Amino acid sequence: MATSMHLQSSFLAPRNPAHQASHVSPSFSLRYTQNPNPGLSRVAFVCNRPSDAARICFEASTSRPLQLERVRHELDGVLFLQGGATTQFSSAPLNLCNSNDSADYVVTGSWSDKAFKEGQKYCNAKVVWNGKAAKYTGLPSQGDLSLTPGAKFLHICANETIHGVEFKDYPTPQGETLLIADMSSNFCSKPVDVSKFSLIYAGAQKNIGPSGVTIVIVRKDLLGSAQPITPVMLDYKIHADNNSLFNTPPCFGIYICGLVFDDLLANGGLEAAEKRNIEKAKLLYDAIDGSNAFFKCPVDKAVRSLMNVPFTMATPELEAEFIKEAAGQGMVQLKGHRSVGGIRASIYNAMPKAGVEKLVALMKAFQARHTS
Structure with a gap:
């Protein structure tokens, strides 16, 4: 069974197809x-x-x-x-x-x-x-x-x-x-x-x-x-x-x-799924928007996707370092599509909130080390 932002075998990554809920x-x-x-x-x-x-x-x-x-x-x-x-x-x-x-x-x-x-x-x-x-x-x-x-x-x-x-x-x-x-x-x-x-x-x-x-x-x-x-x-x-x-x-x-x-x-239908997806996306977008432009999402806020979150950093080298560090913590395939570059996190239905929280924690720690 697949997932999307692989955090050790629990969570998945961007380009991958969606994983089904663990249960x-x-x-x-x-x-x-x-x-x-x-x-x-x-x-x-x-x-x-x-x-x-x-x-x-x-x-x-x-x-x-x-x-x-x-x-x-x-x-x-x-x-x-x-x-x-x-x-x-x-x-x-x-x-x-x-x-x-x-x-x-x-x-x-x-x-x-x-x-x-x-x-x-x-x-x-x-x-x-x-x-x-x-x-x-x-x-x-x-x-x-x-x-x-x-x-x-x-x-x-x-x-x-x-x-x-x-x-x-x-x-x-x-x-x-x-x-x-x-x-x-x-x-x-x-x-x-x-x-x-x-x-x-x-x-x-x-x-x-x-x-x-x-x-x-x-x-x-x-x-x-x-x-x-x-x-x-x-x-x-x-x-x-x-x-x-x-x-x-x-x-x-x-x-x-x-x-x-x-x-x-069994878990509330699509209304409940939407609520979960909004909560996950908000966590990630808030981290990006609150980073003092260390991370940037180029998408108009009014039409940002709940499923796919692209963001960039100051240089391709910094992005590559972040992607490598994320992979070391089990979060793989965060590299953006070759046509646009940057970083992309896909947080489909079955991505647990904990997966997004782990990514956000890494983002904050990474920023702290590179801005001190």
Whole structure:
């Protein structure tokens, strides 16, 4: 099981996928080894398409996203797919529009830029706002968007992991334009009004489960209009008609997702998860802002991410020293993405508050030694 800011085997680090809560691991171990259904207890090895393991694993997971995200069961379909969110950069335009339809993209960082570039292959994609000139340190207001009349959809990335910006208020499309979102890095980190969206997709590996599972929530009335060139594995209707079992599903990963959904529900749901995430993020941002500019976060305070906290120091050499010292205390992978540099701490759902407290303690001690 992974974590993110590895503090000895307890806490994880930035670039890593999310770790599951520590109490989910023993729950999995117990069910995996002692489950009376041998197909389920050996789910990692017998997940052939017709097997009970795949079906039981899927059925055990599908109702939980409906409860957590308040999905409208009669209107929205929940799919468990493969290929990561990157595959959805293609699937979304292929399923939702024709090749000559306009589609608007809000480019707020690396991931939304990748989505736009992929969308250009399958529709008349247009950037309606781009934060590159400001190094992706802010987000647009509604009035900043140059929306296209009649656009088929408006695409956003709800949270940019590399740059640490997160939408607090989602943009409102014009007319019949659909709102779709990549929520890979903040899915199930806080309550979301799903009714505002026509499509939500998320790689599971940040907050929900292991890599290899992609969750898609799509309005059922949008199914069945995929472009003729759409590969069968990218057609939402085919997956919906087959209950995500069109091909052999990643049933082991889905099973783990089910345990994490159970854990979230048992611990207060998404409202409680958001409260915990706000508390953790505040600890870290307060330490940065209270350091007399020894540490600096370049992101506009109004749109700082609860999941990914980038910060810098005076010199790359000082940052390298800090990263090395952190690694010596079990906090690894704090180096920022190669495209932006600096330091980045990812504090996904299952990162305990103690992990953030340990990082903050190191930051204060490190600053004290270098400013005396």
